[in-house]
Amino acid sequence: MKRVLFSLFIFVTALGAARADEGMWLPALISQRIGDMQAKGFKLSAEDIYSVNQASLKDAVVLFGGGCTGEIVSDEGLLLTNHHCGYSFIQRHSSVEHDYLKDGFWAMDRSQELPNRGLTVSFLQRMEDVTGAVLKGYSPSMTEKQRDSVIRVNSGEIVRAAMEEGKGLRASVEALYYGNQYFLFVYKIYRDVRLVGAPPSSIGKFGGDTDNWMWPRHTGDFSIFRIYAGKDNEPADYSEDNVPYKPKRFFKISRKGVKEGDFTFVYGCPGSTKEYVMSEEVKYVAEVSDPQKIDLRTKRLDIQKKYMNASQAVRIQYSSKNASVSNAWKKWQGEEKGIKKMKTVASKQEFESRFNKWAEGTEYEGLVDKLGALYAERNPYFRASEYYSETVRAVEILNFASGVVATLERGASAAANAESFFKDYYQPIDEEIFVAMMEAFDQKMEDRFKPEYFKEKLASYGSVKAWKDDLFKNTVFTDKAKVSALTKADLESVYKDPAYELQKAFATWFAQDISPVVNEANAKIRLANRDYMRAQMAFEPDKAFYPDANLTLRVAYGHVAGYHPADGMYYAPVSTLKGIIEKDNPDIFDYNIPQVLRDIYAEGGHDDQPVCFIATNHTSGGNSGSPVINADGNLIGINFDRVWEGTMSDIAFDPEVCRNISLDIRYLLFVVDKIGHASYLFKEMDFAD
Ligand code: ARG
């Protein structure tokens, strides 16, 4: 208990200023930051941002689906998020006759809005420090296992009690600061969410993967939905009788625009960061993990691109797969470069040596060394685990084989698996990826981490290429009709299929030889990091610490700002329609804008139409779709990305180059009106100024 009291004391006193604009703050504790926010121009109060007693801005922000953010912009449940967040839903409504991805979609009235099975939005009802209740009955003499079980039992009770407070609630207890503090989050989940509008991809995904993670950017990355509720305004399954949800609060829209220096505030759900880890972990990311994953994905992307460029049909099949492989690939490159440029490893080491001096004679003496030893123990295994998932698991047919077997084992037909797999499968790509990935595994993996099965097969075939030829010739998993016809009775022979056998051998090796070691080491690292986190707070009592992101609602504030991406270069903070026209090129898929946009531009007068802007807000994956708010609390944009030079901000934030990228809300209005002809939607919006 002493420990707990001690740590709470630190949280309350840790109010000093963080480095400029770094930080993702807990809304419930925003009173600790509001002074700084107001000093930087914000005109609202802490209660305006977060309150459990009255409507506040938090009531207009939702977790959209499983990993994005959205915001409410009318008292009839109208919701904005990114195009890339709505992408899969837009795709599901699309067919050859109605290609909403390509052409866009605009409901012209409520009856045309499209329901989306499985899509939910979650409103945060409240968040609350429950550290005391979670650790009730815990004593420092307990083992870590006993502590876990105390936490599990107590959290279960807290969650159960919270869920009983109303309809459609979900509650969870989340560890913050590596388990030095626990918060309860209670959400209300609405499950009738309909698609209202989306621009054509040539606007909503303009620039594609070429411009992804980069500035200058010109992507109209938005889509529009509406939340429906039962007649009592409570969550309800889809029904024609449902009515538009009446929010407690919605954002007013500002058309005032932004300029360098303006205050900005991003309210959303960043997914995951690790700002407080020791140098060894950062070193692993920048010197081992990122480079090896980048290298493997470069090979994969090159193979995909080669075939995509040769055939329009293949391009469509692989566009979504290629985008998701490419998204992390590009981020990791920026991250690796950023960590090296910032010399994060060296500055963490310097911090650690000061820390070690301070820790002498305290309970934290030797902690950093201990952590370092744990990482050294874990990393070779962790590397093998990452290598496995980026190589063997990147071969489509192997995943397909294991999915089909799981279906057959359930006694179901694999026809549906086959249908969805072959729709977007191009075998020559997979064959080439098989060869590239297995060769890489052979060349780059230490011998002790190669499964016996792998070594034997490779020896017997003499080369990966020969192995591949044989496997693809003899597997059943390249044949749609045969796979569709499989039943449980076929399992005995399917177990001997070369594709299934290979993936099974690797999965077994992974489960037996790799993941237990990684898991055990990670558990020890987590425990040591809990101490290290608390120790860092004691070491720097005047620093303000924000908890690492965990997809809970956060406040990030900053200001509109350009930056120097490299020596001799400066990027201005605002992009315009003129830049879209400059990039426009009918021969390059990513830059081929719709003709209607060319025509509108040709009318003249639209050169200065704002499109995107950058600012210093500290954001991460999950912040996509987040409202960007000005000093008056009004909506000026929708967050959708970060700049490439700043993607290391999940590990270390550099105020000089870390920038979030937002869609200027005025471009959304422009596209809704001029491209979608859906300006009827403006009637339900509330425009400030
Ligand atoms: N980079 C953004 C994010 O991390 C956008 C991704 C979607 N866009 C794309 N071109 N792949 O999720």
Ligand code: GLU
């Ligand atoms: N596009 C990211 C997302 O989907 C946001 C970019 C980032 O990581 O900051 O959440």
